[in-house]
Amino acid sequence: MTGPSLGIARPRRADGATLVCLFVVVLLFLPARLAVAGLPLSLTPAEILALSLGVVWICAQMISTTGAAKGTNPVRTSIFVYGLLLLAVYGYTTSLYLPSDELNLADHTLVLYVGYVSLVLMVCDGIGTRERLDFVLKAAVIGGTFAAAVALMQFRLDFDLTQYMQLPGLRHSSAEEVPTVISRSDxxxxxxxxGHPIEFGALSxxxxxxxxxxxxxARSRGEGAVRWWICAAVIAAGLMFSVSRTAVLGMAGSGLILLFGWSNRRRIAALGAFVVFLGFMKVLAPGLLGTFYNLFAGAGDDSSIIYRTHDYPFAMREFARSPIFGRGPGTWYPFKHQVFDNQYLLSLVETGLIGVIGFVGVIGCGIVVALRVRRMSTDPNVRNLALTIAAGLVVPLLGAATFDLLSFPGITSVLxxxxxxxxxxxxxxxADQAGRLLLSSFHDPADRSRSLIVLTGNGQGSARSGSS
Structure with a gap:
């Protein structure tokens, strides 16, 4: 924006996208083990920011001058339903007897879910334009690239940068018992x-x-694309360094979605880049590809898979005790109960059928809405972004079957x-379709110009017309 007469650039005012970017940076740049000191609950800085987003969203909904969207939206409806279901589970289970430790964990878990709901609402309603949404997604990619760069140092140099990332006012949370580096096949x-290699791999x-x-x-717009391909290469390398089956399964699932939706030219380019990447990994980390092959070839005899599947009958017995509401969110935890490396089983036990249905429903709604946008839009970049979001949401849908995904705030927040x-x-x-329909109703070019100014004035047209 420039001044009316001086032509001096004015700084952009902070908006919803700015706040979400701040959340993303804190989430992915700070080690997951750092919590804010002095609080009765173990909350990370990112979790406190997520709760703050909820306060901002509520305040923005009370007035009409901020550009925050109002009106119907399938995603907003789904997250409201999910939040109400979790509140019902919490209310029912805490009305019964719970040991003090489990009651405290139920309180803590409810606070975390309030933050997740707040994050969805702020992204859905508080980002005014596609350019600002791109800004948020760029921040997420840069944050993931930083996390992958730290992983590269951990893998190749045996140097853990997170041990030196200490800030005043922060302390190690109870998750510090889980090491940042774990051995597998030498x-x-x-x-x-x-917080864990599986979480990091699935997030990548x-x-x-x-x-x-x-x-x-960037390439389609004639902008510099090299930096984003470098980010993609670093994130892909980080995925491999996690040495996780979950990461590979998630990438395979999202890759299939992308390959079905991409053009033949893009498919060939992607497959060629994949082959080159595998060759690069063969040189950078000898033995890594062989380890991944053995993870899947020997899956039938793998102790980790046997451990994941042997507890199914036990989980079903616990589920049968309270099949609708479960025993309480967050109340089934390690060191006291048997670990379920399966979020669907864990949710069945903790939140019952309604919790699982709500969780799958939110992800499914995101996928369906993204694919619907892909069908509605004629802009190739918007269509590709919608397909990409749908592909990204397939990862947690698959990953939830292989580890307790909702126990890890990093990947849950990105989800x-x-x-x-x-x-x-x-x-x-x-908003774009409503604008095109309105413009088409005017036969006078002058009327069209005036309507276009009203729709796009001050860069807030998308947010305001989107609420109609």
């Missing part, structure tokens, strides 16, 4: 700035399609971020 499994699988989208989009992004895209596309 290789290091690394987690970057995240979610962010890799976004990095590729930014590269394709809800993408769901909110699908809702924002739907709002932008509806």
């Amino acid at each position: 290789l290091r499994r690394v987690s970057g700035t995240l 699988a979610m962010l890799l399609p976004l990095a590729a989208h930014l590269g394709f989009q 809800f971020l993408l769901v909110g992004a699908a809702g924002a895209l739907m709002r932008f596309e509806r």
Whole structure:
């Protein structure tokens, strides 16, 4: 924006996208083990920021001058329903007897879910334009690249940068018992700035399609795309350094979605880049590809898979005790109960059928909305972004069957971020269609020009018309 007479550039005012970017940076740049000191609950800086987003969203909904979207949106409806279901589970289970430790964990878990709901609402309603949504997604990719760079140092140099990333006012949370580097087949499994290698691998699988989208989009606009391809390469390497089956399964699932939706030219380019990447990894980390092959070839005899499946009957017995509402969110925890490396089983036990249905429903809604935007739009970049968001949301849908995904705030936050992004895209596309319909109703070019000014005035047209 420039001044009316001096032509001096004015700084952009902070908006919803600015706040979400701040959240993303804190989430992915700070080690997951750092919590704010002095609080009765163990909350990370990112979790406090997520709760703050909810306060901002509520305040913005009370007035009409901020550009925050109002009106119907499938994503907003789904996250409201999910939040109400979790509140019902919490109310029912805490009305019964719970040991003090489990009651405290139920309180803590409810606070975390309030933050996740707030994040979805702010992304869905508080981002005014597609350019600002791109800004948020770029921040997520850069954050994932930083986490992958830390993982590279952990894997290749055996140097853990997170041990030196201490800030005043922060302390180690109870998650510090889980090491950032774990051994598997004479290789290091690394987690970057995240809480566990599996979480880091699944998160990399979610962010890799976004990095590729930014590269394709920059090239189509005639902008510099090299930086985004570098980000994609670093994130892909981080995915491999996690040495995680979950990451590979997630990447395979999202890759299939992308390959079905991409053009033949893009498919060939992607497959060629994949072959080159495998060759690069063969040189950079000898033995890594063989380890991945053995993870899948010997899956039938793998102790970790046997451990994941042997507890199914036990989980079903616990589920049968309270099949509708479960025993309480967050109340089934390690060191006291048997660990379920399966989020669907864990949710069945903790939140019952309604919790699982709500969880799958939110992800499914994000995927369906994104694919619907892809059908509605004629802009190739918007269509590709919608496909990318749908592909990214397939990763947690698959990954939830292989580890307790909702126990890790990093990947859970990015999951809800993408769901909110699908809702924002739907709002932008509806606004564009409403604008085109309005312009087509005017026969006088002067009337069309005046209407266009009203729709796009001050850069807030998308947010305001999206609420109609």
